[in-house]
Amino acid sequence: MLKIRKSGLQTTVQDLGRTGFQKYGVIASGAMDPIAHRLANLLVGNEEQAATLEITLMGPVIEFAEDANIALCGGDLEPEIDGVAVKMWRMLTVAKGSTLTFGEPRIGARCYLAIAGGIDVPLVMGSRSTYLRAGIGGFQGRALEKGDLLAVGQMTPQQQKALQQNTENEFDWLVPPVRYFDEPVIRMMTGRQFDVFDADSKKRIFNEAFAVSSNSDRMGYRLEGPRLSLETPAELISEAVAFGSVQVPADGNPIVLLADRQTTGGYPKIGQAASVDLPLISQLKPGQQLRFKEISLANAQQRLIEQEQSIRELKAAIQLKWEEWT
Amino acid sequence: MNPSFSPLGDQAIVIELGNDINAHTEQLVRKVSALLESRQPEWMIEFIPAFVTVTVFYNPCVALYENVQMELAELLMHPGDDLAVEFSTVEIPVCYGGEFGPDLEFVAQHNGLTPREVIDIHTAGTYSVNMIGFAPGFPFLSGMSEQISAPRRDSPRLRIPERTVGIAGMQTGVYPIETPGGWQLIGRTPLRLFRPENEIPSLLRAGDKVIFREISEEDYHTWGGEDPDAENP
Numbered sequence: 281m282l283k284i285r286k287s288g289l290q291t292t293v294q295d296l297g298r299t300g301f302q303k304y305g306v307i308a309s310g311a312m313d314p315i316a317h318r319l320a321n322l323l324v325g326n327e328e329q330a331a332t333l334e335i336t337l338m339g340p341v342i343e344f345a346e347d348a349n350i351a352l353c354g355g356d357l358e359p360e361i362d363g364v365a366v367k368m369w370r371m372l373t374v375a376k377g378s379t380l381t382f383g384e385p386r387i388g389a390r391c392y393l394a395i396a397g398g399i400d401v402p403l404v405m406g407s408r409s410t411y412l413r414a415g416i417g418g419f420q421g422r423a424l425e426k427g428d429l430l431a432v433g434q435m436t437p438q439q440q441k442a443l444q445q446n447t448e449n450e451f452d453w454l455v456p457p458v459r460y461f462d463e464p465v466i467r468m469m470t471g472r473q474f475d476v477f478d479a480d481s482k483k484r485i486f487n488e489a490f491a492v493s494s495n496s497d498r499m500g501y502r503l504e505g506p507r508l509s510l511e512t513p514a515e516l517i518s519e520a521v522a523f524g525s526v527q528v529p530a531d532g533n534p535i536v537l538l539a540d541r542q543t544t545g546g547y548p549k550i551g552q553a554a555s556v557d558l559p560l561i562s563q564l565k566p567g568q569q570l571r572f573k574e575i576s577l578a579n580a581q582q583r584l585i586e587q588e589q590s591i592r593e594l595k596a597a598i599q600l601k602w603e604e605w606t
Numbered sequence: 607m608n609p610s611f612s613p614l615g616d617q618a619i620v621i622e623l624g625n626d627i628n629a630h631t632e633q634l635v636r637k638v639s640a641l642l643e644s645r646q647p648e649w650m651i652e653f654i655p656a657f658v659t660v661t662v663f664y665n666p667c668v669a670l671y672e673n674v675q676m677e678l679a680e681l682l683m684h685p686g687d688d689l690a691v692e693f694s695t696v697e698i699p700v701c702y703g704g705e706f707g708p709d710l711e712f713v714a715q716h717n718g719l720t721p722r723e724v725i726d727i728h729t730a731g732t733y734s735v736n737m738i739g740f741a742p743g744f745p746f747l748s749g750m751s752e753q754i755s756a757p758r759r760d761s762p763r764l765r766i767p768e769r770t771v772g773i774a775g776m777q778t779g780v781y782p783i784e785t786p787g788g789w790q791l792i793g794r795t796p797l798r799l800f801r802p803e804n805e806i807p808s809l810l811r812a813g814d815k816v817i818f819r820e821i822s823e824e825d826y827h828t829w830g831g832e833d834p835d836a837e838n839p
Contacts, residue, residue, distance in 0.1 A: 300652045302663075303639070304808035305782075305800075306742045404802055414742055414783050416802045472612055472620060517627060518739060518746075520654035520661035522618050544656055544739035552615035580616040581666040588667050 281345035282395070282430040285379065288340035293399050293418035293430075294392075294539075296329045298407040302543040308523070309409035309417065312390055312498060312539045312562035316354030318591065319455050320394035322598050323351035323371045325439045330398030331408035333424070335391045337565065339382025340424060342393075348374045348432065349396040349443050355388020355460065355563050370454035373443070388460045388563035396443060400433040412498075412540070441606045453601055455594055462568060463489070464560040467575035467583075471526060471549035473516065481508040485526075485550055486572050490534065494566040498540040501561065503570075507532030508550060518546040524553035524561070526572075536561055554580040556587050607634055607682055611675045614661055617651075619674055621682075624658045627748075631658050632736065636693075636813045641685055649674060655812055656737050657746075695732075695815040698780065698795050700771050701826040702728075706794035713756045713773055713790050724792065725820055727754045733778065733816040743782040743800035743808035747816060750778045762788035769795050771818070782808075796821075796829035 284291075294317065297310025311317035311334055318328040333342075339357045352359050352368045359366050360381050366372055368391070374380070382391070401408050401419050410418025419428060435443070474482065490505035508528045521527065525537045527547040536553060537545070538561070553561060554575050564570060575583075610622045621638060624631030639655045642662065649669035653662045664674050702725045703710040714721045733747040740746075750773070758774045763786060766772070770781045772789030781787060782800035799809045810816065821829070 301807060302652055302654045303738065304742060304806065305738045305740065305744050306807060405807060413785065414800065469615060472614060517657045519620065519656040519659045520614065522615050524615055542740060543654055555616050577613050577616060577671055581670055584616055585667055
């Protein structure tokens with residue numbers, strides 16, 4: 281059981297999202313930084329899609345009602361257990377009664393807390409992700425609040441054994457942390473409506489920096505920079521959008537659509553961020569800048585396949601470590 | 607069928623089935639959706655049908671763009687017989703005006719009608735669900751009479767209660783969940799359009815027909831005491 285002592289800015293239960301219901305207008309949701317979410321789960325011996333807590337910028341205060349093995353991956357929000365700074369990207373054993381707190385967001389915006397057994401909330405449409413606007417999924421369909429009690433799922437025998445042994449020092453082994461950047465270069469494919477933009481906009485999207493506006497959330501990041509405009513105004517027929525679609529409404533400020541995006545949209549899409557670079561966007565804080573660099577579809581798919589390959593290798597390495605420990 | 611294909615990033619492909627919204631293109635969208643539903647290619651994750659497109663999300667670790675495009679083109683060329691799709695006509699009971707429809711008067715005045723006439727025209731139409739999007743279970747409906755069209759509000763409301771029926775331009779629709787919005791609100795239905803507990807969480811599906819029926823405030827409230835699903839299995 282986890283007790284929420286303080287809520288923090290926005291902490292929600294997330295997994296890898298709701299699949300198969302977008303045709304009914306149900307958004308995908310899921311972790312904004314799915315790589316950090318998956319690695320955190322793998323480190324504690326969970327399935328990749330187990331539910332974690334997505335902790336945003338100003339973290340909550342969490343008390344552990346039982347001993348637990350946890351991992352923190354993603355943005356560095358200065359996690360401390362009982363006032364002592366703890367390392368991220370590795371498994372940690374937390375004793376019953378301990379309290380997890382966070383400091384200032386140093387690098388990145390979102391930290392994922394995985395716990396052996398996973399956060400136990402009901403599956404809604406096949407997922408444990410919080411769908412804030414519809415008020416469903418996750419913990420009672422909302423962000424966590426002071427006083428909430430979160431149940432932990434059933435551990436595997438191996439996870440139980442690892443916890444009983446409480447051999448914390450042996451876990452001094454970490455996965456290579458994902459590198460987040462203060463001003464990342466995001467690789468982007470040209471979008472389906474790239475050609476309706478004027479020549480100047482087509483150049484500037486790849487040559488200039490854009491800042492993440494304060495009006496940004498899990499649905500999308502509004503970017504501020506050079507205004508983009510169409511060659512001739514065009515009415516677009518609404519169609520599907522995706523995680524990382526860069527659409528441009530009439531005011532000329534692009535919006536990068538993220539985990540809580542609507543299923544369809546009617547604004548022209550100038551580009552589509554490469555999937556491998558999505559975590560770099562999701563970890564940006566308001567005010568930070570990014571740049572776009574063109575990548576071909578074939579290249580973007582190749583990078584994605586390589587990324588999946590390296591996660592498979594890490595998974596195998598973690599499993600070997602687990603066998604050594606237990 | 608003469609589809610064109612283009613990528614939506616590195617994990618989706620858009621099948622474009624026409625250039626403008628018309629009955630023929632809509633029919634093709636329904637057919638392609640039914641085909642994908644029945645065949646479930648191994649690389650497919652899910653798909654989103656819209657007005658003139660069907661977007662297929664896929665796993666590039668299983669098949670790259672070129673292969674997905676080739677297989678889809680092949681699939682659409684020989685669609686087989688599994689395309690018969692059945693759609694239902696769904697009756698949506700609405701309590702018009704009053705606190706449920708604060709903009710009914712405005713819609714009437716804007717069109718030089720009485721509120722009664724607006725209700726009669728709204729309930730006389732048969733509407734087609736072109737697409738589900740914007741919000742869970744939200745139907746984009748076509749077929750509304752021009753006689754009751756009305757512009758969006760100058761400043762959108764921050765909270766529109768779920769199940770509110772609205773008009774914007776030539777469109778009418780029902781908000782399935784509470785959301786901000788700029789539509790003119792004319793009534794509310796006791797029916798839930800979004801049913802997250804169901805295997806198919808949307809009351810309506812693209813391709814269905816919708817008719818609106820007027821109910822009294824009393825009916826509205828007694829309806830609320832029953833299982834809405836019992837009336838519309």
